[in-house]
Amino acid sequence: MQDLEHLDHDSLKGALEALLLVSTDAVPATELSKALGVAPSEAAGALAELAAEYSDANRGFQLREVAGGWRLFTHPAYHDAVERYVLSWDTRRLSQAALETLAVIAYHQPVTREGVKAVRGVNSDGVIGSLKEKGLVREVGRERDRSHAMQYGTTRRFLETFGLRSLRDLPPLEDFAPDEESKRFIRERLSGSAISSTLEEATADIEEEQELLGDAFAGDEAPGSSEEEADGAAADREGEAER
Numbered sequence: 001m002q003d004l005e006h007l008d009h010d011s012l013k014g015a016l017e018a019l020l021l022v023s024t025d026a027v028p029a030t031e032l033s034k035a036l037g038v039a040p041s042e043a044a045g046a047l048a049e050l051a052a053e054y055s056d057a058n059r060g061f062q063l064r065e066v067a068g069g070w071r072l073f074t075h076p077a078y079h080d081a082v083e084r085y086v087l088s089w090d091t092r093r094l095s096q097a098a099l100e101t102l103a104v105i106a107y108h109q110p111v112t113r114e115g116v117k118a119v120r121g122v123n124s125d126g127v128i129g130s131l132k133e134k135g136l137v138r139e140v141g142r143e144r145d146r147s148h149a150m151q152y153g154t155t156r157r158f159l160e161t162f163g164l165r166s167l168r169d170l171p172p173l174e175d176f177a178p179d180e181e182s183k184r185f186i187r188e189r190l191s192g193s194a195i196s197s198t199l200e201e202a203t204a205d206i207e208e209e210q211e212l213l214g215d216a217f218a219g220d221e222a223p224g225s226s227e228e229e230a231d232g233a234a235a236d237r238e239g240e241a242e243r
Contacts, residue, residue, distance in 0.1 A: 012038060013046045026069030026160050067159035067166070094134075101127040102136060106158065107173055110140045110151035128152060136161065 015036050020027065033043035047070050051063040062073050074082050094102065104119045105111055105128075116124045131137035140153040154167070164170065 009046065012036065012042065013050055016043065016046055016050065020063070020070065020072050023071070025156070026065075026067045026071040028069040032070070064163060065165060066163055067156045071160060073163055095127075097124070097127050098131060102131055102154075102158075103173075105131075105137055105152050106154050106167070106170060109153035109167075111153075112143060112147075112149040112151055114149060116152075 016032060019032055019035060029044040029047055030040045032047070033040040036043065047063065047065075051065075054062055058075075060075050060078055062075055063070060064073055100120055101116055101124045104116050104124075108115065108119070113125055113128060116128065128137060132139075135155055135157040137152050137158070138155050139150055141151050142148045143151060158164075159166065
């Protein structure tokens with residue numbers, strides 16, 4: 001077998017294909033170059049050439065750079081056939097609820113369970129747990145307010161599964177809205193203030209109610225209140241007793 005440290009250009013591309021075929025995740029060019037003992041720039045150039053060759057030959061698969069690495073994907077032209085085949089044995093496919101929840105998290109991360117509920121209108125705790133098990137969603141931290149609620153975001157596997165280089169490649173969600181009213185609704189529901197304000201508005205309502213009640217109580221305890229009147233009456237009785 002030819003020494004991998006002295007690969008010619010064609011052999012390098014063949015070796016890269018072999019490594020990509022056994023890789024389940026996107027692999028950075030630097031990692032592939034280390035495995036083959038070549039310069040990162042040489043590996044990156046060969047990967048780009050392979051991607052172009054597959055595209056020009058209209059092969060059933062493509063080589064794409066996603067999530068900071070390179071990975072083989074089926075060609076979009078054959079997605080219908082692949083979907084029918086995969087769904088015939090894939091028991092872990094995403095439900096409609098899972099897709100909705102994943103979309104909310106993807107477009108508004110980091111987001112809490114309450115934030116997801118504010119958009120979907122239903123409790124999504126079970127769905128979020130399922131997405132975590134599938135490796136598409138992860139815990140990214142906690143809110144800094146008094147609730148310290150857990151926040152969720154998407155994973156690298158999410159990018160790989162949907163063929164995205166980064167979250168910036170997500171299509172504008174408004175493009176899927178059927179009319180202007182729906183677009184406005186999406187903008188409002190997915191704006192940072194809309195979701196985060198759901199709990200804040202509730203807290204503000206409670207605080208406002210407490211302030212109103214506090215004013216009422218303060219009015220009851222103002223000068224001439226029953227407590228002070230009782231003290232005054234007691235003083236008057238003591239004065240009468242002394243007299």
